[in-house]
Amino acid sequence: MAQLIPKTSKQWTVTAQDGEDGFNALQFSEEPVPVLGDGQVLVKFHAASLNYRDLIIPLGKYRLHTVPNVVPGSDGAGTVIAVGKHVTRFRPGDKVVTLFNQEHVGGPLTAEASRSGLGGGLDGTLRSVGAFNEQGLVRMPENLTPVEAATLSCAGLTAWNALHGLADNQVAAGQWVLTQGTGGVSIFALQFAKAAGARVIATTGSNEKAKRLRELGADHIINYNETPGWGAAAKELTGGVGVDHVVEVAGPKSMAQSLAAIRIGGVITIIGFVAGPAEDQPGFLDCLLHLCTARGILVGSRAQMDDMCRAIEANPEKLRPVVDKKLFRLEELKEAYEYQWSGQHFGKVCVQID
Template structure:
């Protein structure tokens, strides 16, 4: 399938400046394709706000093209490429060099939109090992949400072989962002019970509509961790998908059962806060497990699960979809916390 190869690419870069003013939009010449690279016409994607805001704890390349997630169509392939052909629909893996197995520190140097140029551009060249075929029953818009949030939630619930979520288990999710919504869907798909938290009463019905068994407004219940434990009969939840960080970690410890797992996904509430002490962790005797998104193999596993269960596992897309030149508006909307599910940018 022959597709036209462009000479120019439109892209965003993170340059000097503060906050979203650091974003710069320009037209550039398309670099030459490497022998093991795949040129992808990026159709849709989701942005990474921490990098744009300069708050990432990981290494960021100078003048980097941001964007951790993306999906598109293969336009051309290098002479050594064997996994894809022009016309294939693909989704990017977050860590381009993390194929499978335990996470290695070296993988951090292959993160899209941070160490490597990301997906906020009309065309991008990626190593063939850093791409996965899109599930046949998803649109490119839906598939663009899987790279980071989808894989992170999948890794949290199914990444530890001895602690995989199953029917009857209890899962605690936080908020209505991408990772939390995916985790809620994945947990319900296998028959688990889910308690979700939110800061907005307006989002309670949204979460219940996705299958949440209980929803707690944490702004109205400061001791929501104890409430969660009471809802489980005083035992506690098997898994916590912790997205807020230090500001909620103490409550997560109160909510988790002995030998349960707190999966630390991020720090949306900020990197500082009322940090639990060593004795707090010892008292609750749980596993505290930071998540480094996940490997390409986990992304492939997730794609197979979605293909087998399209209605239960279909990604939830926020009603507002932006165009590439509206990146700053999209970032501001995401930062405001009004979104429900994934906020996407349409590139084509």
Template structure:
């Protein structure tokens, strides 16, 4: 018999992490014809998850939503019309449930898990079959739970513009040691690219080198790290791809690092907002493409998973793992930037 209740977290209000509420017996709605009931084994957090209960998320969200976009689990039951999955399959959730391929549109951008629709921070969840992908066979539950947002975002940044897709010999610049940046390091190395990474910690610098970074720049010791990165590229031509996670406070340095016709992919704004920041004209003077992106499509997810299996890539998971009942503590731990790579919550064995 399929379960009828689930333990889950919801976001009630915008008062910070106190807005996270735990319900031990929430009802599971009846499955529709196209729905898949998933027993969730692991969830991973993203910066986006932290700012939603603080009321700082730029995209739509509903009060009372189950948070979390990233989850890996086992198919427990399927609706009568489901053809893509069967009970026992191992699956991973798609961030924007309606983004199956091509560009985002107004409809698909409004299907984000953990914001617009109920997400993964629960024991059981029902998802439309189109909003799931098969889990890579080389990963465990914790590793697979990290793919939905950070990994797919990094993949989209490197391969989303077909005319500028990453190729062997390119140089990629990453910022910090969050999930998107560490995935970008691994994907770029698997593609035969050179990687320059930035961080402010010697310990994290060593870990970045362990996972494939060719050069690591301490941005606190060298505030002109963009020009330094450009000097490390062949012929000092600049980097082909910048994974821009800092936002306005780091964009000026990213522009100093980029090569002619390079791509700066804006992922987020973890560095906050600064009064002085580059203008649109800087894209012209540096002759580059600056691109904002929001995760990626299911087709990109499936391409990425094939690459993960073919290259036996394993996501970087923080050594500290929380359980479902202590999810609020996980939020606080990540907000304090104590993590390296992806922070995970174990839901079931």
């Protein structure tokens, strides 16, 4: 059956990135549907999800490449409604999920590919219809709803890369993994680690959220408000050896604790800085003295995302994405931004798109 192609797309744009207008820099409008290129796929979105990066772009705090008046959002799931004449990977009716860095198909990330992030360097997913290069999409796992699948592009793939991205140091059964907080990346990392047979130490500042983490399989919970030296406490839980992997999302304020927790030869994957800057942070000698690998990543490749989606389909219950109980409509995007910024959420904040 032929797909109905709308003439217009409802969308948000980031009209300023200097922080002066806050989230009021987000503007909603209805625009003509993009002209489809020969190698492009036209996607009707059903859902999107938010990341910390989306919030800090209009606040002027994002340090990587962005363009003016960009359509925000890197994460989206939808249905293909049209394809260009040279497209071979998809056909109308296929269910797809967006890739964060549209040009990172496989192998190490290049400088050029790092500038192809949706919602930053390229128009993103917080719209009803969008055109994308066929190389920048993957098939949606069959066992997920569009809302669940819309959480995979950034948080899911980042956590997968953190634990599986080093060929000679992937997470394995019996190892220890340390996660921080209850945001999307940390919860995905907990799930991926447990699916691999690893033991997880999770930190949180909320006893209520600690209960949820335990329900998801965390072996040990440390409340960082009650235990400021949580890095040493985590290491003690391993028998004094230290954890094998730290998924570092908080940034400079927590890196000293991550170093205190890591074992010799362990890996600290540096992902973000949700806790903000710190006046006193570890330096060169701290990393040297702990004899570990500190590795920065920017999400992951399409090849890794394909691997992750296959794992999710093979483990439908263990790896079902955790979506926050509060769901927003596309027209309520500013409220969704405010809600995530408040820190009330558990898991991914999602937007349903009609």
